[in-house]
Amino acid sequence: MRAKRLGLAAVLAFVMAPITAASQSGPDAAQVTSQRMAAPDAAANQANWMSYGRSYDEQRFSPLAQINDRTVSRLGLAWYADLDTYHGIESTPLVVDGVLYNVSAFNIVTAYDGRTGKPLWTYDPKVDRQWSRLACCGAGTRGIAAWDGKIYIATLDGRLIAVDARTGQPVWSVKTFENDHAYSITGAPRVFDGKVVIGNSGADYGVRGFVAAWDAQTGKKLWKFYTVPGNPANGPDGEASDSAMKIAMPSWHGEWWKYGGGGTAWDSLVYDPKLNLVYIGTGNGSPLSWHFRSADKGDNLFLCSIVAVNADTGKYVWHYQMVPEDDWDFTCTQPMMLADLRIKGQTRQVIMQAPKNGFFYVLDRKTGKLISARSYVPQMWASHVDMKTGRPVFYPDVHLTTSPKRMTPSLLAAHSWTPMSFNPKTGLVYFAAMEQSIIYARQRDEDFKFVPFRINAGYDYVGVTPEWAAQRKKLQAEADAMEKGYLLAWNPVTQSEAWRVPYPTPGSGGTLATAGNLVFQGTIEKTFAAYAADTGKKLWAMPVDNVPVSGAVTYSIDGEQYVAVNAGWTGSIVAALNRIPGGFRVSPARLLVFKLDARGVSLPPMPPPTALARPPMLRASEDQVREGAKYFNETCSRCHGEQAHGGVKDLRWMTPQTHAQFLDIVLGGVRAQQGMASFKDLLTKEQAERIHDYLIARANEDWAEDAVKR
Incomplete structure (x- = not known):
């Protein structure tokens, strides 16, 4: 075999061997600079994947075309590495000058020879396993960053760590928050112009969101931007966001600060070097219920918004709020990307996003002005977005009451965190779309109690009468029956669907677009697949016994192109999976790497299924x-x-x-x-x-x- 299984034992054996990692990864490992990132398609750089979205615009488009719509049928497994976990793997690998850097659950980072899969070093930041419950959605992370010979890790427990890219040895470490509140980090850090920028998670549990920038060489804090106001009695924070909080404060009511307020930037961050702006996608409120968070009043800035700040100072420049009065956990932290689009005869500098709420947005990225917005899935909360005001037009009675109602999209999203890609040749954006509903009702006032480190939605999951419970069960059956999932190709200029590939259920992964007229995606059918970017025709698929939900990357070494993806199911809440005969089973998580005409490497068989045990007798009242x-x-x-x-x-x-x-x-x-x-x-x-x-x-x-x- 030209490659072999690389499990934990192999990694440990190599780390303990006397051969140094420096001799394997070279003296100039991970030399990512402003100059290289400014020219990602230059001959010296196009073979790499140097940042989370490959380039600053986060389009996840590669100019490599050796693997294309004519050759992709020859794709085979070149090597793989066991990640020794059943935890979900959401991370995008980085590849810089022949070395692949990957991060697994609990922020364990390994460097591999990108050609052979040989591990060069592993660094374990020793995240306490309790953080798998203190974070909203498990122990996963979406990625790492590289800059000037260092790899940057934003850990689940709130540390920002720089390690030497040659050796995996730590260079510096800082705490980005104190652990007296339920903060965590699941997003990938971004590095630009010597600054590391990272947000955090935890709004469901009761925190106040913020984003901070740190010096990439020393770990010194450079600026901090809060996304929602704090206690008015405390006055200004003395941070970069102070001027923005004057704008936000009047849109809040009640005593929100006791519950944190939310607005965490738990995923998407984008940098525009030409405008010197950082764009922050913000999340849901804390509590989720508008009634308990803000007394049924106010837009609650900057929840579910894109906020643009100055990259050097963190000062507010503009904002656009997708969901004022958010009552439904419609976070707007989903992937954003920059592009120059020809719209109505004029080239526009835009930022695009398809957040949870089911609308696809195109904004002017210099001013924040809305250019267009259109539903990409059926939804029940807003009829349209008013182009004069930029505000959604709510359907009647859309806010939550103590009676149950079905809502689509659900808090599970029309499009979640899974990366999307844009092909400038086709003009299409590719992403995993979902049609899902959830049954909402809010708690009675006397039943709501805020508990730190617990989900504080303000939602009633049980009901106060048997009739309520019966109605919920009926609505849940309707929600389960309407589930759909598909790969969607969307034209952002015309705001229309170009094509779709339907799947049996929601739950498929992120996408990668290439100049070879290809779109790669991990599917809920437990395959890794390639489609024609212009038509959606399936051209190749390989069963991998797991769902590669993360973003795939492509790179080249010595003129040979590879495609790499992490396959590790995150346990997305999909009702229909429970109807699969034998149950929905997956293998342990793995990093999979493919190339043309690869032979001789195969995955081990799935573990045998277990019988469905009869449950115990119910003895409770x-x-x-x-x-x-x-x-x-x-x-x-x-x-x-x-x-x-x-x-x-x-x-x-x-x-x-x-x-x-x-x-x-x-x-x-x-x-x-x-x-x-x-x-x-x-x-x-x-x-x-x-x-x-x-x-x-x-x-x-x-x-x-x-x-x-x-």
Whole structure:
């Protein structure tokens, strides 16, 4: 074989060997500079993937074309590396001058020889496994950054670490936040002009969002921009955002600062070197419910917005808010990209985004003025965006009440964090679109209680009457039945669909576009596939026993082109997956690397399936089950699914051994190394028992139907 399986043992053996990493990766490893990033398509640079979105515009388009619509059928697996985890892998690798740098769960970074897959070094920042529960959605990260001989890691627990790209040894480390609030970092840092910029996560748990810039050589803080106001009684923060907070403050009401306010920038950041602007995509509010967050009043700036700040100072320049009065967890942190488009006979410098809410936006990136907005999926919250005001026109009665209603898109998104790409040759943007609904209702005032480090939505997941519960069940059946997922090719100039590729369910991954007229995507069918960029025709697909949800990259070494992608299912909450015969099973996560005419490398077989165990007899009362549903949805649902459907692990189908260990797992942390840290600081023994009661009840409700299908 020309490549082989590279597991944890191989990595450790190499790290312990006397051969130095410097001799493997060379004296000029990861020499990413402003000059190189300014010319990503130059002959000396086009073979690389030097930043999260490849270039500053984050278009995820490569000029490499050796692998193209005529040759892609010859693609084969060149090498792969086991990542030794079942955690979701959302990260985009970097490739600089023949070395591939990859980051796995809990921010473990490995450098590989990009040609052979030989590991050069591994750096483990030793993130405490409890952060898999303190972060909204698991232990994943979306990437790392490279600059001037260093690799930058933004860890789940809030450290920004620079390591030597030759050796993997740490150079400096700073804390970007204190751990007295439920902050975490899941997004990829960006580096430009000697600055490292990173946001954070945690709005669901009650924090105040911010973005900060750090000196890439020393780790010194350069500027900080808060995305929502703090307590008015405390006065200005003394940060770059002070002038912006004067704009934002009047749009808030009540005592939001007690709950954090939210607005975390947990993913998308884009830099425009010509305009010297950093664009920040901001998230949802804290609490999610507008009623509890802001007393049903005000736009709540800068939630669900794009905010442009000066790259040198962090000072506010402009903003555009997609979702004022956000009541539905419509974050606007999804990928943004820059492009120059010919619109109505004029070349416009634009920024584009397809956020959760189902509209595709094109803005003037110098001024923030709306150029166009159009729905790319059916949705139920706004009829259109008013071009004069730039505001969405809400449907009647769209805000939440204490009665259940079905809403699409759901908080799971019309398009989530998965990267999108743009091909300037076709003029099309490619991304994973989803049609999903969720059942919303807000809690009664007397039932809402803010608890730090717990999801504080203000949503009622249970209901106060049996009739409410029955109505919710009926609406949930409607939501499950309408699920759809597809690869969508969208024309941002005409704001229209060019083509789509339907999938059995939502849940497919990010996209990569190339000059070879190709679009690559990991699919919910557990394949890695290539499509013709102009027509959507499937040209090649390989079964990989997992869903490559992350963004793929392509690079070249000595004139030979490669395509690399991380395959590791994140447990997206997709109801229809539970209807798959035998269940939806995946292999452990892997980094997969392909090239033309590769032979002799194959993936190991999937582990054998396990039988669907009959659930225990339900012995709890109805009141206990309802109480457990409340605690489950406040504490567990983001990883384990609404109504306990799917997620990272479907807890309806626990084995007898897991049932017996339930309290030891939830409170004792006996599976912390597998990512299930102890919740003893958030849950009492009685509350954990009620959650167990609820899961047993859900299993008994669904077991007979699911067991037949398996």
